[in-house]
Amino acid sequence: MFYRRAGIRHTRYQEERQLFPLTFDRVLILFVLAILLSAPFWIDRLYLVGYMVPWLIWSGAALGLNLLMGGAGQIHLGYGAVIGIGAYTSVHLVRFGVPLEIAMISGGLMSAAIGSIFGAAALRVKGIYLAMATLAMQYIVDFFTQTKIISGGTLATLQVPPVSFLGISLKSDLATYYFVFGVTFLIALYMLNIRRTSFGRALAAVREKDYAAQILGVSTYRYKLLAFWVSSFIGGVIGSVLAVAYLRAISPDQFHLELSVQLLAMVIVGGLGSVLGPFLGAALILFAPIVLNNTLGWAASAVGTEIPIDLRAHLPLLAYGLLIVVFLLYEPLGLAKIYDNFRKYLLVWPFRHAQK
């Protein structure tokens, strides 16, 4: 097969260090990038804005959460609140006339600051206690975003004025798509590279066993806090992208626990600690309820019955929950692991007992 590789024949150090050692992987990545870059020219505008843009944004958010959960092994149940902080900060700044580029960074910094304050409080404890602390953060941030000063009240929406990024107006679908694509591409590139830096290795050490890491001279507290900082920064930037490129009018209920749960499901279903995972997970979690709903509706009308409206409304929740349970029980490393198994099988085919 074109996929196979026999023996390791590195002749230069650069070859061993590169992100994708196999030619096939490099070609595949370029192929996928070409598809994504040319998407606006052959995908219907409705699908582009309705499916591709949210998929890319949610993938970026899941990548940020995955750095914390898969990279550093810290659970976070309040990532929706982090995204909300970024969204509200940047939208307020944009409304004051600050350029979007600065507003995005400030949104990220604000999220990172608040996220790290809660993180610092939470990192005195681990595991289950950390889960509770981040859950408490979600509710406390919810309370403050519902106040009059920040959002204008529980039901108020905040309009995003027309914005431009690097001189290009984000009014057209095309510009919006490329803007979102660019941000998510940068985040993915960062995540791919972080693993071969000292920061990424320190995080992996902390994830595997924090005492052992501490004994080896990796400051556990410092790196956990750094992971919180970076991940919250990405969450804040994604929050502002979400606000200006997709929602365009934000209200507090868009950043409640439901969003956190959705992102958590994406990370688990996609694959903890992988870069490919969040993209697959985001696709499954965003689109499975829609597909399921349509299929059920179609099946019901074919049989001649009606699906109760309550069932239709609660189908997404049921789907998230069941997907989380099933993946944790049968494939804890998610869709990315399934892809990886398939890839490894092809790598050594037909000698399935060979290593590598």
Added chain:
Amino acid sequence: MDIMLIAELVLNGVFVGLMYALVSLGIVLIYKTSGLVNLAQGALAMTGAYITWVIGAYFGVPIWLSIPAAVVLMFFGGVLIERSALRRMIGQPVIMAIMLTLGIEIALRGLLPGVFGAAVKKLDIGVSPAPLFLGDILINQSIMIGGVVSLALILASLAFFNSRYGIVMRAVADDQTASWSVGIRVEKAIAVAWGLAAVSATGAGILWGATQGVDWSLSLLLIKALAIAILGGLDSIPGVILAGLIVGVAESLATGLIDPVVKASTRDIVASVIILATLLFKPHGLFGHEHIERV
């Protein structure tokens, strides 16, 4: 400040807190035996209330029969969750098991309102809605009865821990390997803990369902139950009672005294603030045992 108003708030808060404590009893039971926090406890309370309502409404069973039926069903439901899902997670990182319970919570929250309807259902357990007057103090009767029943159930669970099987469960809580070596079936004890947690959730679900109606919002009891369990120390049943009283009274006072000043609903963040404050100042709660991890 009006002293009578404060007395009324405190008294109602005491009963509400005891009703919260019943939910968190299940969390403590599971933590004691298996060392994980059950984030599905709120959804189990909702499930118990839904099942009680379904048995009554779909099969026309009177309430005094549908409650025990629901309790028995939920006991086996809890055992089934442990047997089919949680037992497979033994040996996995504890985070995975917690996320699994969260997945169960989300799935149940979608399943029951989806199948049986999301509208608020009335669960009548024969308590009159008329308030009770104690001098000038006004007490909600269903909350008072709920609080008393909850206290009785929590005390009963304390008594259970002094029975033969209770001692077995205490042994499992103390050291799983040691209990294994003296012939205790650890998995069975953990399964029973899940069953009892589901029963306590059902009791709380029925009491709350009788107070505010049965719908998905019963699963929001989770955050209050977590606050109580953490403040009480996660592995202490007397801690649950005291922490329940503290959370209930704090919430009631915040609603009555702070809300008119800040003109916002502080009720929902009292529990979160208590969680955060406990973790900051006394991470192992009021009565919890500090875990010493060996390197």
